[in-house]
Amino acid sequence: MKRLAALFLTMLIFIPGALYSAPVERDKSSISFLTRQMGVPVSGSFKRFDADVSHDPKDAGKSRASITIYMDEVDAGSDDGTVEIKRKPWFDVKNHPKAEFVSSSIKELGPGRYEVAGKMTIKGRTREVLAPVAVKKDGGLWLFEGGFTINRLDFSIGEGPWADTGTVDDKVEVRFRLLAPVEEKNNKRRLK
Amino acid sequence: MDKPVEDIGWTRTAIALHWGTAALIIAGFALGEYMGDLAVSPMKLKLYSYHKWLGVTVFALAVIRLAWRAFNAPPPFPQKMPSWERAAAKAAHALLYALLFAIPIIGWLGSSAHGFQTVYLGVIPIPDLLPKSKELADLLEEIHEQLNHALFLIVIAHIGAAVKHHFIDKDDILRRMLGGGGRK
Numbered sequence: 001m002k003r004l005a006a007l008f009l010t011m012l013i014f015i016p017g018a019l020y021s022a023p024v025e026r027d028k029s030s031i032s033f034l035t036r037q038m039g040v041p042v043s044g045s046f047k048r049f050d051a052d053v054s055h056d057p058k059d060a061g062k063s064r065a066s067i068t069i070y071m072d073e074v075d076a077g078s079d080d081g082t083v084e085i086k087r088k089p090w091f092d093v094k095n096h097p098k099a100e101f102v103s104s105s106i107k108e109l110g111p112g113r114y115e116v117a118g119k120m121t122i123k124g125r126t127r128e129v130l131a132p133v134a135v136k137k138d139g140g141l142w143l144f145e146g147g148f149t150i151n152r153l154d155f156s157i158g159e160g161p162w163a164d165t166g167t168v169d170d171k172v173e174v175r176f177r178l179l180a181p182v183e184e185k186n187n188k189r190r191l192k
Numbered sequence: 193m194d195k196p197v198e199d200i201g202w203t204r205t206a207i208a209l210h211w212g213t214a215a216l217i218i219a220g221f222a223l224g225e226y227m228g229d230l231a232v233s234p235m236k237l238k239l240y241s242y243h244k245w246l247g248v249t250v251f252a253l254a255v256i257r258l259a260w261r262a263f264n265a266p267p268p269f270p271q272k273m274p275s276w277e278r279a280a281a282k283a284a285h286a287l288l289y290a291l292l293f294a295i296p297i298i299g300w301l302g303s304s305a306h307g308f309q310t311v312y313l314g315v316i317p318i319p320d321l322l323p324k325s326k327e328l329a330d331l332l333e334e335i336h337e338q339l340n341h342a343l344f345l346i347v348i349a350h351i352g353a354a355v356k357h358h359f360i361d362k363d364d365i366l367r368r369m370l371g372g373g374g375r376k
């Protein structure tokens with residue numbers, strides 16, 4: 001077992017590209033969402049996700065991000081909501097345990113401000129999303145903050161009677177706050 | 193203001209407020225009892241909202257009623273009404289007024305503690321005074337329910353009293369609240 005792990009590690013180290021993206025600090029990072037139900041703002045969050053973010057302030061085009069969200073550990077803001085949202089008409093967690101975001105291009109808007117375009121996959125449906133992201137150094141970490149709005153029905157989130165947007169609004173605001181270690185060396189190595 | 197009915201009746205404003213409140217309370221109560229056990233559905237979300245809007249309306253009417261009352265003395269009780277009955281009526285009415293305030297306020301605080309803001313008619317947000325807290329939410333929900341049980345009992349007694357006045361004492365108490373022109 002140990003040998004296998006060691007082998008795996010060396011593989012990672014020697015496969016270029018596999019290591020340099022830094023996994024975010026899970027405890028400090030958060031991904032939350034805001035819906036409106038009968039006009040009432042209700043927020044929820046994803047408690048478990050993996051995100052790899054590599055950021056190159058000198059060449060934004062080289063930055064990239066990928067996020068995997070484990071849908072079973074969603075918190076919809078209330079006990080009832082959390083049970084309901086995992087069911088088939090909503091996230092259908094049993095058949096679609098993961099949601100994914102993969103960046104496709106990153107554009108610099110200004111100092112510390114970027115626009116990330118990428119593909120968001122939820123419940124097996126993939127849509128393009130565009131998210132403004134503010135990046136700054138926070139201690140020894142990069143702080144990436146941003147958000148975007150999706151239409152839940154584009155992803156078939158809330159089917160059948162729940163498709164009624166008079167009860168639960170179609171628009172869902174997704175906000176993220178990701179902290180990843182600044183890894184100068186990795187960045188340099190990657191530039192070569 | 194409305195034309196005073198002699199000097200001894202309820203004004204039309206008072207009568208409208210009384211029956212408006214009674215109708216909303218009964219609807220809000222029935223809805224409250226019904227909605228809780230429903231499976232989560234769009235209908236449930238709607239009914240919860242309607243329940244809260246009804247409750248907020250009751251609260252607003254209660255404020256208006258007390259304001260009205262500050263400027264308009266209620267008509268005196270019939271002379272032959274024994275003093276214990278007057279005391280009981282006053283106490284019951286005071287309790288009813290207290291509940292007209294307490295139930296919506298506790299409902300609203302409980303909703304806040306659940307993490308759900310109250311947005312009146314889906315348009316006017318009422319601020320949350322309490323942070324989200326499960327323990328607090330459960331406690332306030334329990335108080336909301338117990339106060340409602342108290343309301344239920346007092347309203348039954350209240351209706352019983354009105355019926356007794358009408359059919360046994362044969363006085364004008366019920367008639368004057370129905371807008372029947374008061375004592376002759």
Ligand code: HEM
Binds near residue numbers: 221248250295296
């Ligand atoms: C005159 C006003 C009101 C009346 C008569 C009333 C009555 C009731 C009743 C009878 C219940 C069911 C209790 C039970 O047996 O579980 C209930 C539940 C509830 N009420 Fe009210 N209510 C009023 C106002 C409000 C207001 C203003 C709010 C919030 C803004 C509110 C929020 C709630 C909530 C959230 C529940 C559900 C608790 C649960 O899920 O069991 N109520 N109400």
Ligand code: HEM
Binds near residue numbers: 261269350351
């Ligand atoms: C369901 C909720 C009800 C509430 C919260 C309620 C509340 C009240 C209150 C607070 C008063 C005192 C008014 C004041 O002194 O300013 C009052 C008076 C009265 N209520 Fe109700 N009431 C309700 C239902 C009813 C019903 C169903 C009846 C009749 C069957 C009724 C009959 C009366 C009568 C006759 C009076 C007048 C008493 C008098 O003239 O001195 N009420 N009610």
